[in-house]
Amino acid sequence: MPEGIGSVPPEARRSGNVTAQSLPLAGPLLISVRRFADARGVFTEAYSRRDFAAIGIPDEFVQDNQSMSVATGTVRGLHFQIAPHAQGKLVRVLRGRVLDVAVDLRAASPSFGQHVAAELSAANGLMMWVPPGFAHGFVTREPETEVAYKVTALYAPDCDRSLAWDDPSLGIDWGLDPAEAVLSDKDRRAPRLADLSPAF
Numbered sequence: 355m356p357e358g359i360g361s362v363p364p365e366a367r368r369s370g371n372v373t374a375q376s377l378p379l380a381g382p383l384l385i386s387v388r389r390f391a392d393a394r395g396v397f398t399e400a401y402s403r404r405d406f407a408a409i410g411i412p413d414e415f416v417q418d419n420q421s422m423s424v425a426t427g428t429v430r431g432l433h434f435q436i437a438p439h440a441q442g443k444l445v446r447v448l449r450g451r452v453l454d455v456a457v458d459l460r461a462a463s464p465s466f467g468q469h470v471a472a473e474l475s476a477a478n479g480l481m482m483w484v485p486p487g488f489a490h491g492f493v494t495r496e497p498e499t500e501v502a503y504k505v506t507a508l509y510a511p512d513c514d515r516s517l518a519w520d521d522p523s524l525g526i527d528w529g530l531d532p533a534e535a536v537l538s539d540k541d542r543r544a545p546r547l548a549d550l551s552p553a554f
């Protein structure tokens with residue numbers, strides 16, 4: 355079930371095989387897609403432009419990313435790209451389990467600095483829509499977890515930014531002893547929210 359803060363009641367939107375549930379912040383969505391099971395296994399439409407547009411994700415996706423993290427407790431994030439290459443991300447898990455987190459960095463947003471989080475797994479099949487203007491990250495809860503996500507803008511290293519995953523001002527409960535987090539050098543050095551360049 356979704357975890358998060360705030361008190362906006364969840365509401366569901368449906369189109370075809372897709373159901374989207376709002377989260378406690380305006381913008382991100384938790385999405386499930388119908389699974390067709392038979393004797394051979396399972397089939398799903400992982401993405402359909404028609405149905406995703408109908409539930410509120412009109413963006414065009416231009417790149418598909420995939421990562422595999424060996425260890426449980428691997429934290430990737432928090433990451434975002436600034437304008438003109440801000441990215442929306444449609445995130446799902448192909449193998450294993452993560453806690454997926456989106457932090458609102460939209461300058462004019464009443465929920466600036468707040469976050470939502472939800473467990474995505476290969477077993478539950480849930481996806482998280484992380485709109486442009488949000489920082490995104492996840493912690494793996496199983497070894498060899500594979501995450502796949504479609505993005506709405508190409509990778510632009512000059513516009514790529516990180517935010518400290520463990521910034522206390524964000525108040526994110528990663529369910530992890532920080533000393534045991536597996537991190538990239540980039541993420542270990544990431545600035546806190548208060549130290550981000552105001553130009554982002």
Ligand SMILES: Cc1cn([C@H]2C[C@H](O)[C@@H](COP(=O)(O)OP(=O)(O)O[C@H]3O[C@@H](C)C(=O)[C@@H](O)[C@H]3O)O2)c(=O)[nH]c1=O
Pocket residue numbers: 419421430431432433434443490491492508509538540
């Ligand atoms: C994100 C990205 C990285 N790379 C390269 C740069 C680097 O050498 C290597 C690993 O990059 P990173 O360390 O940034 O990978 P990673 O920490 O997995 O970064 C990702 O984290 C998650 C949470 C996100 O939301 C993504 O948008 C992305 O930022 O891959 C690309 O070539 N294209 C890309 O789109």
